[in-house]
Amino acid sequence: MKNVKKSYGQDENLVHVLKGIDLCLNKGELCVMLGPSGCGKSTLLNIIGGIDSCDEGQIFVDGKDISQMKEKDLTKYRRFHLGYIFQMYNLIPNLTVRENIEVGAYLSDNPLDLDYLLRVLGLYEHQNKLPHELSGGQQQRTSIGRAVIKNPEILLCDEPTGALDYRTSKDILGLLEDINEKYGTTILMVTHNDALAHMADHIVRIKDGEILSDQVNKKVSIKQIEW
Numbered sequence: 001m002k003n004v005k006k007s008y009g010q011d012e013n014l015v016h017v018l019k020g021i022d023l024c025l026n027k028g029e030l031c032v033m034l035g036p037s038g039c040g041k042s043t044l045l046n047i048i049g050g051i052d053s054c055d056e057g058q059i060f061v062d063g064k065d066i067s068q069m070k071e072k073d074l075t076k077y078r079r080f081h082l083g084y085i086f087q088m089y090n091l092i093p094n095l096t097v098r099e100n101i102e103v104g105a106y107l108s109d110n111p112l113d114l115d116y117l118l119r120v121l122g123l124y125e126h127q128n129k130l131p132h133e134l135s136g137g138q139q140q141r142t143s144i145g146r147a148v149i150k151n152p153e154i155l156l157c158d159e160p161t162g163a164l165d166y167r168t169s170k171d172i173l174g175l176l177e178d179i180n181e182k183y184g185t186t187i188l189m190v191t192h193n194d195a196l197a198h199m200a201d202h203i204v205r206i207k208d209g210e211i212l213s214d215q216v217n218k219k220v221s222i223k224q225i226e227w
């Protein structure tokens with residue numbers, strides 16, 4: 001990302017949310033992005049994910065500048081390169097666990113095997129349930145399955161454990177760690193939880209729309225992290 005800027009509103013309501021972000025993420029790394037509420041983390045994630053656009057600057061993914069892409073190419077970029085995990089799971093209420101995950105597979109030329117993934121996610125026994133019949137952790141595992149089944153190169157996670165209890169959060173973060181190691185998926189995870197910095201290869205701190213610090217880290221497994 002080169003000098004990425006974004007504002008919302010106009011005149012007296014103009015808010016400069018991102019004030020010139022320069023950031024380089026390496027392929028295959030697990031990057032944790034930290035910062036106080038309202039500092040611009042989700043905005044940055046949405047711009048990288050091609051859901052929102054920047055006002056100025058460039059975002060190169062594998063050498064292609066997504067800030068210059070037309071909607072058709074952006075759709076392809078989102079479809080073939082990206083997985084997105086939200087704090088609220090956004091599952092389709094009238095589809096089963098299996099079908100919710102299958103939706104992600106339709107978006108890929110190279111999906112992972114659905115039965116295999118259901119087992120990895122610990123959802124095999126729950127595959128015929130509807131979202132309202134699941135716990136929060138099971139719902140989040142389903143949404144991770146939907147994002148991961150297309151085997152994306154980049155996984156963007158916005159507070160993926162924000163709505164979960166401690167034990168379930170640890171399980172979910174362990175799953176993301178496994179996905180990063182097993183498939184070499186580049187992961188960018190936004191969180192309020194400072195302790196999660198320890199599980200990252202790369203720690204980025206944001207404050208008031210600017211990068212406060214950008215450091216490499218010798219990571220430890222989430223199993224060894226307490227908070």
Ligand SMILES: Nc1ncnc2c1ncn2[C@@H]1O[C@H](COP(=O)(O)OP(=O)(O)OP(=O)(O)O)[C@@H](O)[C@H]1O
Binds near residue numbers: 009035040042044
């Ligand atoms: N669509 C929008 N229109 C107007 N203002 C917006 C919009 N989206 C975000 N903002 C503002 O931009 C600022 C940054 O929001 P953002 O969601 O990126 O912060 P954040 O760091 O992710 O916060 P949190 O940790 O609370 O999720 C906030 O002041 C927010 O009110």
